[in-house]
Amino acid sequence: MIKILYFARIKEALGVAQESIDRPSGANDVAALTAWLRQRGAAWQAELAPGKALRVAVNQALVGMDATIKDGDEIAYFPPVTGG
Amino acid sequence: MSVRVQTEDFDIGAEIAALRKGNAKIGAIASFIGLVRDINEGDDVSVMTLEHYPGMTEKALDGIVAQAKARWDIYDATVVHRVGRLLPLEQIVLVVVSSAHRGDAFAACEFLMDYLKTQAPFWKKEDTAKGARWVDARESDDAAAARWKKV
Numbered sequence: 721m722i723k724i725l726y727f728a729r730i731k732e733a734l735g736v737a738q739e740s741i742d743r744p745s746g747a748n749d750v751a752a753l754t755a756w757l758r759q760r761g762a763a764w765q766a767e768l769a770p771g772k773a774l775r776v777a778v779n780q781a782l783v784g785m786d787a788t789i790k791d792g793d794e795i796a797y798f799p800p801v802t803g804g
Numbered sequence: 805m806s807v808r809v810q811t812e813d814f815d816i817g818a819e820i821a822a823l824r825k826g827n828a829k830i831g832a833i834a835s836f837i838g839l840v841r842d843i844n845e846g847d848d849v850s851v852m853t854l855e856h857y858p859g860m861t862e863k864a865l866d867g868i869v870a871q872a873k874a875r876w877d878i879y880d881a882t883v884v885h886r887v888g889r890l891l892p893l894e895q896i897v898l899v900v901v902s903s904a905h906r907g908d909a910f911a912a913c914e915f916l917m918d919y920l921k922t923q924a925p926f927w928k929k930e931d932t933a934k935g936a937r938w939v940d941a942r943e944s945d946d947a948a949a950a951r952w953k954k955v
Contacts, residue, residue, distance in 0.1 A: 727925065728927035743895045803856070
């Protein structure tokens with residue numbers, strides 16, 4: 721199982737804040753998981769589109785698309801941050 | 805070090821007193837407060853709502869303070885960031901840094917804000933007459949954070 725969290729604009733557009741799913745076969749890194757999520761529908765394709773301003777964290781640390789994913793990880797998708 | 809994310813308001817006087825308490829080696833305190841404005845990008849703003857990523861937010865802020873401590877000669881730092889529903893005039897964020905001298909205190913305070921704005925997982929949504937909208941990240945904030953890499 722992996723836990724996936726969504727925040728801010730992405731959470732609203734997808735209509736989901738968090739979910740726990742079996743790690744899709746072959747989803748060994750962020751890029752592969754993101755590609756798998758994009759297949760869920762138009763909103764997913766749009767929000768997680770390549771080139772879209774998107775940040776990803778694995779286990780609460782910012783990572784790149786090549787970061788590896790294993791069972792038990794917490795992955796989060798969110799837009800560029802705007803605090804302060 | 806004190807890093808807090810909270811809905812309640814904060815009192816800069818109390819935070820400074822707590823940071824410097826009993827330490828006579830502190831010769832300088834630098835601070836910054838960020839406030840909710842009633843206008844952004846030409847539109848009146850009536851409400852600002854701040855969302856964050858519980859857990860990661862605290863880790864990110866701890867990491868940023870640790871970087872500041874490694875880089876400048878400072879004694880300690882306090883970071884308080886509010887979340888939830890805020891109105892114009894309200895305080896959003898506080899950074900306080902203690903040091904022996906002003907140079908390190910000023911630099912570390914500015915560094916903390918620049919890194920907080922680009923790395924800590926907070927998101928602002930604002931209510932305007934045209935409806936609610938998520939605030940877009942600014943390239944000028946990325947540029948402000950990037951300049952610390954050159955120093």
